[in-house]
Amino acid sequence: MADLLLELFSEEIPARMQARAAADLKKLVTDALVDAGITYADAGALSTPRRLCLTIDGLLDKSPDLTEERKGPRVDAPEQALNGFLRGVGLTKDQLEIRDDKKGQTYYAVMQKPGRTASEILAEVLPQIIRNFPWPKSMRWGSSSLRWVRPLHSILCILSAEDGAEIVDFEIDGIESANLTAGHRFLAPQWFSVKSFAQYQTELKSAFVMLDSEERAEHIWEDAKNMAFAAGLELVEDSALLAEVAGLVEWPVVLMGDIAPDFMNLPPEVLITSMREHQKFFSVKNAKTGQIEKFITVANRTTADNGATILAGNQKVLFARLSDAKFFWENDLRIAKAGMDVWADKLTNVTFHNKLGTQAERIDRIAKLARELAPIVGADADLAAKAAKLAKADLSSEMVGEFAKLQGLMGRYYAAEAGLPDEIGAASEEHYSPLGPTDTVPSAPVSVAVAMADKLDTLTSFWAIDEKPTGSKDPFALRRAALGVIRLILENSVRVDLLKWLGAQTLAGGGGAVDLDNLLSFFHDRLKVYLKDAGIKHDVIDACLAMPRNDDFSLLVNRARALQGFRDSADGENLLQGFKRANNILTAEEKKDGVFYELDPEAKLAEDDAEKALFSALDTAQPLLDGAIKAEDFTAAMAALAALRAPIDGFFEHVQVNADSEILRRNRLCLLNRIRSVMNSVAAFEKIEG
Amino acid sequence: MAQTASSKPRSFQEIILRLQNYWAENGCAIMQPYDMEVGAGTFHPATTLRALGNKPWAAAYVQPSRRPTDGRYGENPNRLQHYYQYQVLIKPSPPNLQDLYLGSLNAIGIDMEMHDIRFVEDDWESPTLGAWGLGWEVWCDGMEVSQFTYFQQVGGHDCKPVSGELTYGLERLAMYVLGVDHVMDMPFNDPDAAIALKYGDVFKQTEQEYSRWNFDVADTDTLLQHFKDAEAECQRIIDTPHEDPKTGAKIIMAHPAYDQCIKASHVFNLLDARGVISVTERQAYIGRVRALAKLCADAFVQTEAGGAAP
Structure with a gap:
């Protein structure tokens, strides 16, 4: 070893x-x-x-010794074959073994491979x-x-x-x-x-090398936290920065420095971002005021002056960096207070996409959509339209030019400085969300309207110019946009027949036609992924997608959740088997006879008790189901279906569908059809596997 | 790295002189700035062209560099439309290039025992030169003081062997070493000289003049024409047969062609500062300059200096 x-x-x-x-x-x-x-x-x-x-x-x-055997040609094979074999194994003829094989005597090479x-x-x-x-x-x-x-x-x-x-x-x-x-x-x-x-x-x-990056990170984190604590302050957590900094030093020495008072009225996010992006500094904040008061830098060495020179140098660099940030902030504030018109004008010169016109044109479209969406999500229409107009104004600001990741957030600060209602600032900050499956979804109605409008414009616009995602390529993040719309709708219980609604809007830059049916199936694909993660199986989703109004995602998902719950219950499982049995018999007989048994079955033709019980159970369930579906109460609908389980089981146990009497047989097939149609009024049960 | 810390320099020019001496002592040919307007020291043919081919090379020089969009009328503490870069190019890159570089910091008075020097990932790419390399920006106490690059490609050609390139932003580095907060306050020559000059005495007025010209006055029609002319001339030089009818010798005019490429690049920068180039056009212009750079690189590798057999 x-x-x-x-x-x-x-x-x-x-x-x-x-x-x-x-x-x-x-x-x-x-x-x-x-x-x-x-x-x-x-x-x-x-x-x-x-x-x-x-x-x-x-x-x-x-490594262990190995013995390798290779079968060669038969003894009576031509000379050439043997020579080829000998060359291949690197042996001479006298080193080969001859063994009796099924087909006669055959050469074998047995090679000892000693371990290495x-x-x-x-x-x-x-x-x-x-x-x-x-x-x-x-x-x-x-x-x-x-x-x-x-x-x-x-x-x-x-x-x-x-x-x-x-x-x-x-x-x-x-x-x-x-x-x-x-x-x-x-x-x-x-x-x-x-x-x-x-x-x-x-x-x-x-020799001043900490070999383990985790040890370095831990050392940095502990020292930084303690230094902040000793100053009565709190370290701002940043695990990505911590990992990066631990990869820049072999001998981490943590130093804490001051931020000049000149920069105290900059928003904390600006300080944090500037220090992080440019200098890889951690931020140290005053827990009471939320203000960033100090920074922490990590040097790669000790010095005779305990880092005083290094810290002074870093402080100086930071001063220059923050002077830039302050310069941007002050210039931006002037424009914000004057109503941000300059920024809006600038966006008329910024191309969004060469086939989709400028940012300004895009914003106009978003504002229109937001106005139309406002009543649907419970927002004031004028406010939503105004918020949409201003939501991207900060893209022209100097601060966002410097730190793109502050987009939206700066808009909120500038909206506040401009004396605009808080809903407008909030929409600016929140309308990019959600950015993924776990990101927070906005809930303020104005923000929801702008966020949905923004994403729907993006989707319909790229659909209009036929730039859809393919395979792993999705350069305009359209999948993310579609998932965003879905989450905005579901998590805010928004009720909208999306396809119908989109069909009534003026859509897309460039004026191209949008294939809305295709877009809907794109949404459905995203929805499937999203629901699968939420524990709803693909067949259950398919069973709901096949129902009417499948462009109302809230309705669709309510149905799917109830159906999955039912599917997972014992009643659901049995009823599904009953449905399949009914459906199989019916399909087979219909095919054989070349007719559809779609007439109402007649109760008076029922002979068996079990058959009568099924008629009466269906009669009881029907109005309950109709009511529940009308009220979109799918849990109640599933409960009504559950009541059919025992009568259907009983029917199949005691009654022979293919009775000798043709009248009875036809009536019973029509009864099976009634089971099918009653169940299919809730969801397309034939899509469910089981 | 056993050097003892050098004394503190006292002026901008002393820092330059010490770098010149240091790199001369370490075997570089000390060259002079290229006599054309360029955006960075890399454009000097002693770097761009000499990084190509297999002939060993070692050069160091100061290069005045112009970035018209960075003009701030001399008001900004460290942004200038005209500034100096110190450039070192050694081919093949020696194994001790990092140590040599650290020695140069020591030579200009940065005491390695007191400062925190770091090599932070920063890959270099010049879309106009069709060039890229891997390396770092070098940080001294959190400030970027140099760019350190191993050239991998120039003008679309693989660099074999690889050159090591060092670029020092002289004003920023000097401000740090001299402890000056505004570039215009920096001593240019010895502060005790009979006629002591500050950086501002030398350049404040020119920064104002050029800022105005770059941003508002330069005639864009003329510049557009200059761009086209330089592009055409570059192409014409490249297309000229290699055999000189007068002498009968084979003379490939890689350098004159490259001058036109440099000219086109600078004119593009001026047009950019004048704000007449849209986002989409920008890419197209960069592509046109790159195409010229590539032609020149293709030509240079056919010359003797470019490693072709004589």
Whole structure:
């Protein structure tokens, strides 16, 4: 048993690639070892900005010996066939065995393949893995032919056991594997030799390298939190930034600095975004006021002045950055207070899409749709139209020009500064939502109207120019828009026959015709995915999609939820079987006879008690069902169906449909048809699998 | 990295002089700025063209760079339409290029023991030159002080071997080293000289003049014509037969053609600053300049300096 330690030491690896690369390295090497017959106990991968590190414990020293047999030609086969076989296996004729086979005497080659040492195998597979490593982007350097994410400088590769460590010998493009590594670039750049992982990790730590990115992240997080706490403040959580920063340092030193008072009236989101995007700073806020008062930066070293110079430098850079932000904010406020007309004008010059005109034209369409949607979602029509007009004005602002991710939010600040009603600001912030299956859905009526109008305009416009998503390509995020509309409707219980409603609107830029039926089936596809995640099976959805008014998604989903609940109950299961039995018999007989048994069955022809009971159960259920469906109370409708279960079961148990009397037979087939049509008035049961 | 920290420089020009000395000592040919208007040091043929082909190369130089859209009439503390870049190009990139680079920071008075130097991912791409590379922006205490790139492609050609390119934004770097908050306040020459000049004494007025001209006065019709002329001339030079009828020698005029490419690129930047190029047209113009850059690269690799057999 031996332990492998591999370190690939390079120039700085982009932070976002480190974790994935370490995981890939582990998988590639362990897979290759297992393929070659070397098992292991445990493997781990670590990374820093300058190193990828792999440890594999408890490796077999050798792969097992193998015996390989190959069947050759028959003894009486022509000479050429035998020669070919000998060349293939690399043996001479006298080394072959002759065995009796079904077809006569046949040559066999029996080859002993001795196991190979782990070291030999590693020396063979590692160069291949390194040469073909799956970096998202790789490069060449100097005169090398090797590609790596950045220049690769050294390879440490040892197998260590209790009796010492040996170097796994290989060479790639002039880099020879060795047992050496170096410490921190500035704090301990000396090279030292490595005997085991434990010694490697300990010695690296005294050479100012924390090998484990999680340890670095934890260290940063704890120090940052404590510093903020000691100042009576609170660290703003940002796990993505934490992971990134942990990938930029080998020896994290957390420093907290001040934000000059000049910037205190900037919105906190602006401070957070500017500091994060440009400087990779964490924000520290005053929990009482919500104001960002300090920043935290993470240096890659200790200094004699405890980071004072570094902090001063960072503060200076931040001052320049925030001066820019403040300049944008103040310019924007002037325009906001004057009513944002300048911004709206600017959007007349911004192309939305070369076939769909300008942003301004698009906004006009959205405003019209929002006005029409307002009564449906319970919003004031004028307010909704005005909100839609202003919702994207901030796209022209300097702040959003600098930080695109602040779109909408800045609109809310500017609307407030302009003295506009809060509904308008809220619509500006919320109308992009929901951005995915888990994002928050707006609920304020004006926001809902604008959000729906925005997405519906996008969808109908791209449908009009036939730019629909294909396969994995969805450059205009139309799937997301459709899901957004669905979630806005469902989560706000909006009632609208969407297809009918869209048909009555003036739609789409460029004036092209919109294939609304096609768009509806696109919505239905998104709805299926969405409902599947909510536990509603595809056949249940199909059973509801086949019903009338399937463009009213609230109605559709109410039906589907009730049906799924019913389907999952014992009554539902049995009734479904009854339905299938009725449907199968009926379909078969109709086909055979070439007629449809669609007449009302006559109760007076019922002979058997079970048959009479079914008639009376259907008579009782019918008005209940009609009422429930009219009231769109599908739970009640399912309850009414449940009452049919026992009578239908009883009917099939005691009554023979294909009676000798043709009159009785026809009446009973019509009775089956009645079962089918009663059930199909609730949902298309024939679509349900079972 | 055992160098002891250098003394603090006292002026903008001292920083430039120290970089010149440092890179001269480290084996670079110290070249002079290219005598044409360019947007960045990369455009100098000592970088763009010399990064192509297999001949070793090592050059360093200051390059005045013009970005008309960045003009702020000399008011902004660090934005200028005319500024200086310091550029180093070494082919093949030496294995110790990072250390050499850190040595240059030390040479201009950045004490490695007190500052936090970081290599932060930043891939470089020049759509107008059809060039890209991987590397970093180098941060000193959170400020970007240089761009560090391993060239992978220029003018559509793979770089073999790969050149290492270093670009220092001189004003910003110098402001940091000298502790100045507004570029115009920065000492240009020795602050104790008999005639001590600040950056503003040298450039404040020109920033105003060029900002006005770039944004409002430059004649767009003339510029559009210049663009077309440069494009046509570049193409004509490239199309001229290689054999010179006067001398009978094979003379491929890669550099004169490339001058026209540079000219077209700068005229495009001016048109952009004048705000007469729409978003869609922008891409088309960039594509036209790239096509010229590619022609010039294709021509250069057929020359001796470009690695072709003589």
